[in-house]
Amino acid sequence: MAATAAGPKVGKRRGRVLGNPGLIVSAVVLGAIVIMAVFAPLFAPYDPYAQILDDRLIPPAFIDAELADPRYLLGTDNLGRDYLSRLIYGARISLLIGFLTMLVSGVIGTAMGVAAGYFGGRVDTVVSFLVTTRLSLPVVMVALAVVAIAGGSLQVVVLVLGLLLWDRFAVVMRSATMQLRSLDYVAAARAIGASTPRVLLSEILPNLVSPLVVVASYEMAQAILLEAALSFLGLGVQPPLPSWGLMVAEAKEFMLFEPWMILLPGLAICILVLAINLLGDGIRDATAPEGR
Amino acid sequence: MTPILEIRGVTKRYSVRRGMFEPKRSLMAVAGVSATLPRGEVLGLVGESGCGKSTLAKMVLGLETPTEGEILVDGRPVASLGRLERARLVQPVFQDPYSSLNPRRTVAAIVGQPLDVHGEGTAPERRTRVAEMLALVGLAERHAAAYPNQLSGGQRQRVAIARALILRPSLVVCDEPTSALDVSVQAQILNLLAELQAKLGLSYLFISHNLAVVYLIATRVAVMYLGRLVEVGQAETVLTAPDHPYTQALLSAVPTPKPGRGLPGAPLKGSFPNPLDPPPGCPFHPRCPVAQDVCATTPPALESKQAGSTVACHFAG
Amino acid sequence: MAGDALLDIRHLAVRIPVADGPLHAVRDVSLNIHRGETLCVVGESGCGKSLTSLATMGLLPPTAVRTAERLAFEGEDLLRAKPARMRALRGDRMAMIFQEPMTSLNPAWTIGEQLMEPFLYHGKGNRRAAEARAVELLERVGIAAAGSRLAQYPHELSGGLRQRVMIAMALMCGPDLLLADEPTTALDVTIQAEILRLLADLQREFGMALLLVTHDLGIVASVADRVAVMYAGEVVEEGTTEAVFAAPRHPYTRGLLSCIPIPGETPRGQPLGTIPGTVPSLVGGIEGCAFRDRCAFAREDCARTVPVKDDGPHRWRCVLEDVPA
Numbered sequence: 001m002a003a004t005a006a007g008p009k010v011g012k013r014r015g016r017v018l019g020n021p022g023l024i025v026s027a028v029v030l031g032a033i034v035i036m037a038v039f040a041p042l043f044a045p046y047d048p049y050a051q052i053l054d055d056r057l058i059p060p061a062f063i064d065a066e067l068a069d070p071r072y073l074l075g076t077d078n079l080g081r082d083y084l085s086r087l088i089y090g091a092r093i094s095l096l097i098g099f100l101t102m103l104v105s106g107v108i109g110t111a112m113g114v115a116a117g118y119f120g121g122r123v124d125t126v127v128s129f130l131v132t133t134r135l136s137l138p139v140v141m142v143a144l145a146v147v148a149i150a151g152g153s154l155q156v157v158v159l160v161l162g163l164l165l166w167d168r169f170a171v172v173m174r175s176a177t178m179q180l181r182s183l184d185y186v187a188a189a190r191a192i193g194a195s196t197p198r199v200l201l202s203e204i205l206p207n208l209v210s211p212l213v214v215v216a217s218y219e220m221a222q223a224i225l226l227e228a229a230l231s232f233l234g235l236g237v238q239p240p241l242p243s244w245g246l247m248v249a250e251a252k253e254f255m256l257f258e259p260w261m262i263l264l265p266g267l268a269i270c271i272l273v274l275a276i277n278l279l280g281d282g283i284r285d286a287t288a289p290e291g292r
Numbered sequence: 293m294t295p296i297l298e299i300r301g302v303t304k305r306y307s308v309r310r311g312m313f314e315p316k317r318s319l320m321a322v323a324g325v326s327a328t329l330p331r332g333e334v335l336g337l338v339g340e341s342g343c344g345k346s347t348l349a350k351m352v353l354g355l356e357t358p359t360e361g362e363i364l365v366d367g368r369p370v371a372s373l374g375r376l377e378r379a380r381l382v383q384p385v386f387q388d389p390y391s392s393l394n395p396r397r398t399v400a401a402i403v404g405q406p407l408d409v410h411g412e413g414t415a416p417e418r419r420t421r422v423a424e425m426l427a428l429v430g431l432a433e434r435h436a437a438a439y440p441n442q443l444s445g446g447q448r449q450r451v452a453i454a455r456a457l458i459l460r461p462s463l464v465v466c467d468e469p470t471s472a473l474d475v476s477v478q479a480q481i482l483n484l485l486a487e488l489q490a491k492l493g494l495s496y497l498f499i500s501h502n503l504a505v506v507y508l509i510a511t512r513v514a515v516m517y518l519g520r521l522v523e524v525g526q527a528e529t530v531l532t533a534p535d536h537p538y539t540q541a542l543l544s545a546v547p548t549p550k551p552g553r554g555l556p557g558a559p560l561k562g563s564f565p566n567p568l569d570p571p572p573g574c575p576f577h578p579r580c581p582v583a584q585d586v587c588a589t590t591p592p593a594l595e596s597k598q599a600g601s602t603v604a605c606h607f608a609g
Numbered sequence: 610m611a612g613d614a615l616l617d618i619r620h621l622a623v624r625i626p627v628a629d630g631p632l633h634a635v636r637d638v639s640l641n642i643h644r645g646e647t648l649c650v651v652g653e654s655g656c657g658k659s660l661t662s663l664a665t666m667g668l669l670p671p672t673a674v675r676t677a678e679r680l681a682f683e684g685e686d687l688l689r690a691k692p693a694r695m696r697a698l699r700g701d702r703m704a705m706i707f708q709e710p711m712t713s714l715n716p717a718w719t720i721g722e723q724l725m726e727p728f729l730y731h732g733k734g735n736r737r738a739a740e741a742r743a744v745e746l747l748e749r750v751g752i753a754a755a756g757s758r759l760a761q762y763p764h765e766l767s768g769g770l771r772q773r774v775m776i777a778m779a780l781m782c783g784p785d786l787l788l789a790d791e792p793t794t795a796l797d798v799t800i801q802a803e804i805l806r807l808l809a810d811l812q813r814e815f816g817m818a819l820l821l822v823t824h825d826l827g828i829v830a831s832v833a834d835r836v837a838v839m840y841a842g843e844v845v846e847e848g849t850t851e852a853v854f855a856a857p858r859h860p861y862t863r864g865l866l867s868c869i870p871i872p873g874e875t876p877r878g879q880p881l882g883t884i885p886g887t888v889p890s891l892v893g894g895i896e897g898c899a900f901r902d903r904c905a906f907a908r909e910d911c912a913r914t915v916p917v918k919d920d921g922p923h924r925w926r927c928v929l930e931d932v933p934a
Contacts (some may be wrong), residue, residue: 088518185394188455191353192406195378206396311616340797444887474653474824476884483880501797507872508881532873545802547827549869551850555809555831557802563767564797 021281029275044085052080058278086242093243101223104162109169115179134167147235217280221273294367296495297329302361321347323519334496336510344519387468389448393440400436403454425454446477465497477499507531518575525601535608614641619679630893636842649829652839658822662788667695700727704779706916708791713762721759728781746777769800772907790822841899848923858925
């Protein structure tokens with residue numbers, strides 16, 4: 001029976017992937033952005049830092065065909081830097097910060113949530129207290145304050161956001177772990193003599209993947225948005241790094257006459273965040289074990 | 293010869309608090325239970341939900357520690373055993389074959405996991421032992437690569453049995469191993485358990501609410517009510533001519549697949565007592581058809597009766 | 610005989626579309642039940658016994674497709690009944706009890722409110738009458754201090770008490786037909802015995818027809834007047850309880866009976882009878898006898914259409930003249 005069942009099962013999983021357009025579109029978009037970011041020097045036509053002061057504020061062709069310059073596909077900024085190259089390099093910053101923040105907060109939050117859910121009792125009380133404390137802190141205010149004191153840099157932004165965004169991981173992992181802990185296969189693993197770390201790593205964690213993917217994608221998107229906000233306020237990564245948030249900030253002086261300068265990085269942030277969220281949901285749907 | 297399992301005066305108390313400002317109360321899940329399982333035999337533990345039989349099973353497996361008393365497996369106290377040592381002596385088979393297997397592992401990985409944990413053998417040796425084990429429980433080779441959700445309930449329970457036996461334990465704790473299965477599958481699993489017991493010289497602590505199943509597989513039977521043993525003896529005697537009024541009520545409540553016998557069981561008085569507030573004296577007296585004044589004050593001790601059973605009742609036999 | 614039946618089901622089929630094709634969950638089921646009669650539908654999980662009762666009530670999942678030659682309740686054609694008419698019948702003339710007493714009561718409402726709801730919904734009287742009826746029925750199903758129970762919430766009651774409340778709720782409008790789907794499976798044996806006794810008493814008292822769906826042949830033997838054994842979506846054997854248990858004619862019924870140990874009667878130390886193999890997949894439909902792969906007496910012609918044979922009211926689906934004992 002199992003041999004015959006293996007065929008349709010693989011087929012079913014493929015069906016679940018192909019039958020989910022959101023998953024496919026978001027995977028393609030995100031994949032394209034990641035490839036562009038990783039191989040930025042290959043894709044970017046120019047050095048994103050190179051200023052050609054003769055070619056300042058050239059609009060892209062679809063905005064103003066007369067003023068456009070075919071050498072600059074998406075125009076140039078007020079310092080004459082190629083906008084397309086800066087957007088491509090900016091994806092690096094956004095993805096890097098989003099990914100690293102998600103990693104830092106994910107490790108902290110998952111460790112706390114799993115510990116609270118598995119051990120219960122005092123551990124749970126302490127973790128719940130920490131979560132409540134963290135939830136009482138306004139993220140943007142704290143981030144602003146810390147960055148204002150420690151100075152804005154990529155490392156500081158990652159660290160601050162990472163230390164602030166673990167709450168959702170902790171809450172979701174705690175309740176998911178509590179459900180898993182009561183299942184008989186966890187008791188069976190303990191009965192065969194598996195150590196507690198082994199039970200956590202081989203029985204609990206693999207079954208937490210689905211909720212973890214969803215929270216991780218959500219938090220990554222959050223981190224990208226927060227980085228953009230901090231950079232916009234001048235407290236995130238510092239110029240001349242090409243961050244999308246920073247590009248929006250730099251463009252706001254020209255908002256009235258060159259609105260496309262805000263539109264392009266804004267659109268980039270929007271597309272990236274949407275793609276990450278859709279991908280997270282899609283992966284969850286496609287990887288959930290069938291049946292019970 | 294030392295018995296494979298010896299339970300000596302075991303009590304398990306949980307403290308529960310119903311509201312934030314209410315005082316903690318103690319719930320006695322198991323109260324002073326003593327029992328012995330000779331090597332190669334099957335001790336059936338029966339009782340209704342909440343009687344403490346599953347708590348007792350968890351303590352035998354070392355998943356819970358007794359508040360008082362001691363449990364010896366193969367003459368050694370469970371509490372003093374390391375987790376690996378204990379795992380080699382006693383293994384569980386659980387009720388629900390859907391929640392007892394990790395859905396993210398293949399059958400081969402599940403059955404081979406104990407060998408991994410104990411670092412036994414090389415990879416090819418483990419594969420051979422897993423294959424042997426699967427054959428022993430009646431699964432085909434092709435099942436090794438399957439995931440639990442591709443198997444039926446009966447097949448899953450066979451996987452759980454294979455996992456329990458691969459370390460060759462002497463004692464297997466079967467906690468309602470057939471309750472979640474259809475009758476035709478239940479019969480297959482019962483036959484398999486009986487066959488494996490004979491073939492491998494196993495001893496079972498067999499927990500079930502189904503008296504007919506216990507009658508079939510157990511050599512000795514212990515009946516629990518509200519955390520206490522009320523009757524212990526040979527399966528044949530206890531489940532055909534019980535002495536304790538509770539065992540009698542339990543047995544008469546089982547519907548038999550023979551028409552013309554009418555409705556099962558004269559109903560017991562009242563309802564199952566609150567375990568937080570057990571009745572004084574004999575815990576069964578408020579529902580007992582033969583209770584007298586003494587039952588409400590003096591708890592009866594387990595005493596030997598003529599048929600070789602021990603019964604905790606002032607008026608039995 | 611079927612003409613004056615309270616419930617008359619002829620050639621009922623339920624198909625559920627799944628990814629790999631239609632799942633023929635119920636195939637060609639014909640049953641009837643008379644006033645004051647207890648019919649047990651027995652079978653293992655997935656045999657279609659619960660879907661049969663849900664199909665009767667018009668409570669199938671929305672994707673399921675129900676077809677039948679006739680589905681009549683008190684002579685009224687339910688196949689053509691509009692949803693509003695079904696709602697008017699359900700809870701009034703036909704009521705249902707489910708397996709899980711823990712989840713079939715709504716935790717947000719008191720027992721009293723839930724008990725009174727069907728009575729008020731079907732316009733049987735005002736709140737005062739509803740309350741009086743609720744107290745009367747709670748007492749009848751053996752719940753002490755019924756008046757004070759009305760204000761309690763489901764979580765304050767034990768499983769056995771909740772199932773009694775469910776039974777009282779089903780009886781609020783005095784139904785003609787009570788469908789009970791595994792009503793005692795989640796309960797302990799002593800409580801099961803009490804609930805079975807209660808159902809039997811109530812059935813006699815109210816003159817209801819009782820359709821009891823169960824997997825337990827022991828329950829069938831103790832309460833049923835007639836029994837229908839289902840396998841893979843079909844009724845394979847049907848008849849009076851005495852006839853079916855005394856001389857089961859279908860190999861599946863025989864196999865099932867040999868699987869059940871009886872204390873003091875089944876020989877110990879010997880293997881129990883079993884049915885080898887597993888239930889076939891019902892996706893895409895089955896030609897011939899669905900049991901033939903597991904049957905010790907299977908012959909070539911089992912793959913063709915299986916005749917329904919009868920010996921008076923005892924009917925079975927098998928090609929064999931007489932199954933060897």
